[in-house]
Amino acid sequence: MNSIQNYILEHKNRFLDELIELLKIPSISADSAYKTDVLKTADAVKLRLEQAGCDNVEICETDGYPIVYGQKIIDKNLPTVLVYGHYDVQPPDPINLWDSPPFEPVIKKTEKHPDGAIFARGACDDKGQMYMHVKAMEFMTSTNQLPCNVKFMIEGEEEVGSANLATFVKNNHNKLKNDVILISDTGMIANDVPSITTGLRGLSYVEVEVTGPNRDLHSGLYGGAVANPINILTKMIASLHDEDNHITIPGFYDNVEDLSTEERAQMAKAPFSLENYKKALDINAVYGETGYTTNERNAIRPTLDVNGIWGGYTGEGAKTVIASKAYAKISMRLVPNQDWENITQLFKTHFESIAPQGVTVKVTPHHGGQGYVTPIDSIGYKAASHAYQDTFGKAPIPQRSGGSIPIVALFEQELKSKTILMGFGLDSDAIHSPNEHFGVWNYLKGIETIPLFYKYFTEFSK
Amino acid sequence: MNSIQNYILEHKNRFLDELIELLKIPSISADSAYKTDVLKTADAVKLRLEQAGCDNVEICETDGYPIVYGQKIIDKNLPTVLVYGHYDVQPPDPINLWDSPPFEPVIKKTEKHPDGAIFARGACDDKGQMYMHVKAMEFMTSTNQLPCNVKFMIEGEEEVGSANLATFVKNNHNKLKNDVILISDTGMIANDVPSITTGLRGLSYVEVEVTGPNRDLHSGLYGGAVANPINILTKMIASLHDEDNHITIPGFYDNVEDLSTEERAQMAKAPFSLENYKKALDINAVYGETGYTTNERNAIRPTLDVNGIWGGYTGEGAKTVIASKAYAKISMRLVPNQDWENITQLFKTHFESIAPQGVTVKVTPHHGGQGYVTPIDSIGYKAASHAYQDTFGKAPIPQRSGGSIPIVALFEQELKSKTILMGFGLDSDAIHSPNEHFGVWNYLKGIETIPLFYKYFTEFSK
Numbered sequence: 001m002n003s004i005q006n007y008i009l010e011h012k013n014r015f016l017d018e019l020i021e022l023l024k025i026p027s028i029s030a031d032s033a034y035k036t037d038v039l040k041t042a043d044a045v046k047l048r049l050e051q052a053g054c055d056n057v058e059i060c061e062t063d064g065y066p067i068v069y070g071q072k073i074i075d076k077n078l079p080t081v082l083v084y085g086h087y088d089v090q091p092p093d094p095i096n097l098w099d100s101p102p103f104e105p106v107i108k109k110t111e112k113h114p115d116g117a118i119f120a121r122g123a124c125d126d127k128g129q130m131y132m133h134v135k136a137m138e139f140m141t142s143t144n145q146l147p148c149n150v151k152f153m154i155e156g157e158e159e160v161g162s163a164n165l166a167t168f169v170k171n172n173h174n175k176l177k178n179d180v181i182l183i184s185d186t187g188m189i190a191n192d193v194p195s196i197t198t199g200l201r202g203l204s205y206v207e208v209e210v211t212g213p214n215r216d217l218h219s220g221l222y223g224g225a226v227a228n229p230i231n232i233l234t235k236m237i238a239s240l241h242d243e244d245n246h247i248t249i250p251g252f253y254d255n256v257e258d259l260s261t262e263e264r265a266q267m268a269k270a271p272f273s274l275e276n277y278k279k280a281l282d283i284n285a286v287y288g289e290t291g292y293t294t295n296e297r298n299a300i301r302p303t304l305d306v307n308g309i310w311g312g313y314t315g316e317g318a319k320t321v322i323a324s325k326a327y328a329k330i331s332m333r334l335v336p337n338q339d340w341e342n343i344t345q346l347f348k349t350h351f352e353s354i355a356p357q358g359v360t361v362k363v364t365p366h367h368g369g370q371g372y373v374t375p376i377d378s379i380g381y382k383a384a385s386h387a388y389q390d391t392f393g394k395a396p397i398p399q400r401s402g403g404s405i406p407i408v409a410l411f412e413q414e415l416k417s418k419t420i421l422m423g424f425g426l427d428s429d430a431i432h433s434p435n436e437h438f439g440v441w442n443y444l445k446g447i448e449t450i451p452l453f454y455k456y457f458t459e460f461s462k
Numbered sequence: 463m464n465s466i467q468n469y470i471l472e473h474k475n476r477f478l479d480e481l482i483e484l485l486k487i488p489s490i491s492a493d494s495a496y497k498t499d500v501l502k503t504a505d506a507v508k509l510r511l512e513q514a515g516c517d518n519v520e521i522c523e524t525d526g527y528p529i530v531y532g533q534k535i536i537d538k539n540l541p542t543v544l545v546y547g548h549y550d551v552q553p554p555d556p557i558n559l560w561d562s563p564p565f566e567p568v569i570k571k572t573e574k575h576p577d578g579a580i581f582a583r584g585a586c587d588d589k590g591q592m593y594m595h596v597k598a599m600e601f602m603t604s605t606n607q608l609p610c611n612v613k614f615m616i617e618g619e620e621e622v623g624s625a626n627l628a629t630f631v632k633n634n635h636n637k638l639k640n641d642v643i644l645i646s647d648t649g650m651i652a653n654d655v656p657s658i659t660t661g662l663r664g665l666s667y668v669e670v671e672v673t674g675p676n677r678d679l680h681s682g683l684y685g686g687a688v689a690n691p692i693n694i695l696t697k698m699i700a701s702l703h704d705e706d707n708h709i710t711i712p713g714f715y716d717n718v719e720d721l722s723t724e725e726r727a728q729m730a731k732a733p734f735s736l737e738n739y740k741k742a743l744d745i746n747a748v749y750g751e752t753g754y755t756t757n758e759r760n761a762i763r764p765t766l767d768v769n770g771i772w773g774g775y776t777g778e779g780a781k782t783v784i785a786s787k788a789y790a791k792i793s794m795r796l797v798p799n800q801d802w803e804n805i806t807q808l809f810k811t812h813f814e815s816i817a818p819q820g821v822t823v824k825v826t827p828h829h830g831g832q833g834y835v836t837p838i839d840s841i842g843y844k845a846a847s848h849a850y851q852d853t854f855g856k857a858p859i860p861q862r863s864g865g866s867i868p869i870v871a872l873f874e875q876e877l878k879s880k881t882i883l884m885g886f887g888l889d890s891d892a893i894h895s896p897n898e899h900f901g902v903w904n905y906l907k908g909i910e911t912i913p914l915f916y917k918y919f920t921e922f923s924k
Contacts, residue, residue, distance in 0.1 A: 402686070
């Protein structure tokens with residue numbers, strides 16, 4: 001299937017120009033000021049899907065931004081791949097830290113991208129990675145090499161929580177029926193170390209409020225005689241981990257899967273330098289749960305982190321006040337089988353139970369999502385693995401990611417099919433940060449690899 | 463000495479009018495916009511001291527606002543009382559919470575002040591209490607009943623830390639030479655429960671900064687694998703108290719005096735309702751060091767309170783970030799014999815020593831002051847006690863205050879004399895808060911009691 005390489009060579013510049021056009025539209029879903037641009041982007045995606053050979057391409061309205069749907073059904077008896085991606089992007093702030101305007105894409109060489117990288121908001125997350133699938137589709141249809149059925153579902157609210165996607169999926173089981181779901185919205189270890197994300201962590205995010213006296217007090221006149229909400233909050237939060245950094249919430253670990261030594265061994269193959277890791281973060285030591293490596297701690301183990309804390313006087317200088325209230329935002333990363341709503345309830349019950357007399361505690365759940373894992377012996381994973389083997393010259397490493405993509409668990413629940421996360425970005429591509437970029441080599445390598453996934457998935461499904 | 467009562471009856475309205483005139487000038491030392499008013503107030507005080515019969519009244523310039531000095535030396539062989547007070551006031555903010563303009567004094571009846579109270583910024587702290595001494599002086603000189611020598615030192619920077627008073631005192635040992643220092647800048651328990659403040663707590667105020675990774679991190683990708691500065695800060699702060707709420711800093715209690723059972727018994731006489739205390743603060747229980755009562759906890763025992771804490775994301779909603787830094791402002795109230803600079807050093811050494819690997823800690827001292835205590839068997843205390851006995855019909859209760867007035871320790875150090883804190887305000891007078899007021903009864907009772915202190919102090923000094 002060398003023809004894909006020739007095709008890419010031939011159309012490379014157009015592939016880049018089309019992506020750059022797409023990146024110029026500031027489709028910031030979080031900021032209503034950009035509503036017209038987000039809608040304009042949906043129309044652009046619709047047009048590109050049609051040009052790529054999709055039929056029945058439509059703008060599906062939701063209570064929020066629309067979902068662009070398109071499909072190509074060549075044979076009811078062949079397997080169907082559902083491609084998911086999103087056309088909305090994160091806000092570019094802090095804007096002043098960008099070396100070039102976030103919506104004026106430029107191609108610059110970097111150490112990790114000697115062939116150049118496209119710098120723009122959304123370059124990697126997710127316009128660039130989503131568009132690889134559109135171009136791969138164009139290749140397969142225009143050269144009559146599409147081996148199976150394809151469905152595209154490209155949403156415009158991923159960066160704001162996919163609020164309306166769930167409803168759409170629930171109401172369209174038939175339309176979205178598929179044998180495997182393909183997503184490129186994650187990363188890989190390095191250009192010479194391909195990897196496939198096989199696991200995502202779930203999330204439970206809560207906010208806690210500790211209230212002591214009914215008003216701020218003078219710390220001289222009341223200090224030492226009443227419970228200080230800030231002191232109490234620190235005591236309560238500190239008690240959530242023991243000396244081994246195990247989380248002390250009763251029942252927290254009940255459903256945590258113990259990974260097979262085989263998969264832990266597979267994971268350990270990922271090249272990793274603790275020295276470089278510490279150097280990159282300017283820390284003299286890593287820190288975490290006893291008995292697990294750094295890569296295991298942030299991938300296959302659940303965590304509890306305070307994401308924000310505040311209370312009392314935080315201005316310049318000194319104020320001798322005992323605050324009436326103290327607050328914290330706390331998030332727990334969960335592993336597959338931990339139900340986020342159950343964990344949220346366990347946290348609430350426990351946190352309220354450890355509040356000493358003299359204060360009252362309020363726990364407010366923010367949001368959450370389930371974890372997810374793809375078995376590495378599934379047809380989908382094997383097809384992806386073979387595809388990488390062909391284009392990268394080596395088998396990809398299965399990798400658990402510490403992050404969360406709640407919709408993946410939703411897809412499995414609603415559509416009863418597994419998701420394959422074929423990400424071609426790098427951690428250093430600065431998604432969600434200033435100077436986001438996506439390697440030209442990675443963009444083209446993705447376009448080259450995707451058709452092979454279709455080929456192998458169809459073969460293995462026979 | 464009934465003549466004082468008659469004198470007050472006769473001049474009551476003028477005494478009130480003069481104070482109200484003084485209260486109309488917004489002498490806010492913290493806000494340079496009021497500079498002219500602060501200086502104008504100093505002139506007004508100078509004039510009143512002259513009218514009260516002081517000699518050599520002068521405006522003593524400093525690097526900040528001037529100190530008004532005046533004296534009446536009647537006999538080198540008689541004892542000398544040095545009166546200290548301040549003519550500057552706190553800012554009135556939040557201004558919208560005042561029922562009447564802070565610098566347009568009005569007299570209104572309140573539950574605790576059936577004879578009416580003067581509502582204005584500075585009414586109690588400290589113009590009203592300072593002016594009691596001026597009027598007491600007027601009475602003694604105009605009726606030839608001044609029993610000893612008097613010196614007045616009224617400053618204009620108390621509300622901003624008395625920055626220049628220390629220099630003035632150090633450079634004027636002779637001018638300020640005295641046998642006892644008299645200050646009315648504190649309160650008493652109730653109008654029918656006179657009390658004298660015999661102790662003040664010292665203060666050490668520090669700010670701490672915990673730094674982990676060199677930048678904010680995604681809690682999904684790094685959570686559980688690196689030290690989270692906020693989690694670490696809560697652990698470190700929580701460890702500063704043990705289960706009995708003793709402070710765990712090594713050496714912290716080394717110089718803490720154990721109060722005599724007699725003085726503890728004296729203190730315990732102060733009428734106190736734990737129920738009302740809890741009700742007033744809307745708390746279901748008090749909290750503090752095991753083995754001490756509420757009044758002891760906030761008066762004779764040292765404390766450690768977090769006055770402010772912040773770090774990470776504190777805005778609306780949720781952000782899954784691991785902050786690079788976390789901060790807290792921590793103050794320790796100290797008891798007599800605890801040296802604040804030593805305690806600050808002990809805190810710094812200990813706090814830095816408990817920082818785990820993976821973070822760095824910075825401790826920045828803000829400011830501090832020494833504690834102070836007046837022995838209840840001193841001539842000064844006895845004289846005050848007798849004066850109260852005469853005017854209130856009962857002996858005052860010696861009371862340790864949890865607050866701090868650093869200059870009192872300075873006076874003893876520089877001038878080698880003890881201070882008697884004859885305060886006539888009530889805790890409910892809302893000093894430093896909106897609707898500050900001072901009872902008319904308290905104002906006149908102070909004017910009535912002060913001359914008796916002079917009388918007894920002179921007698922007991924023979």
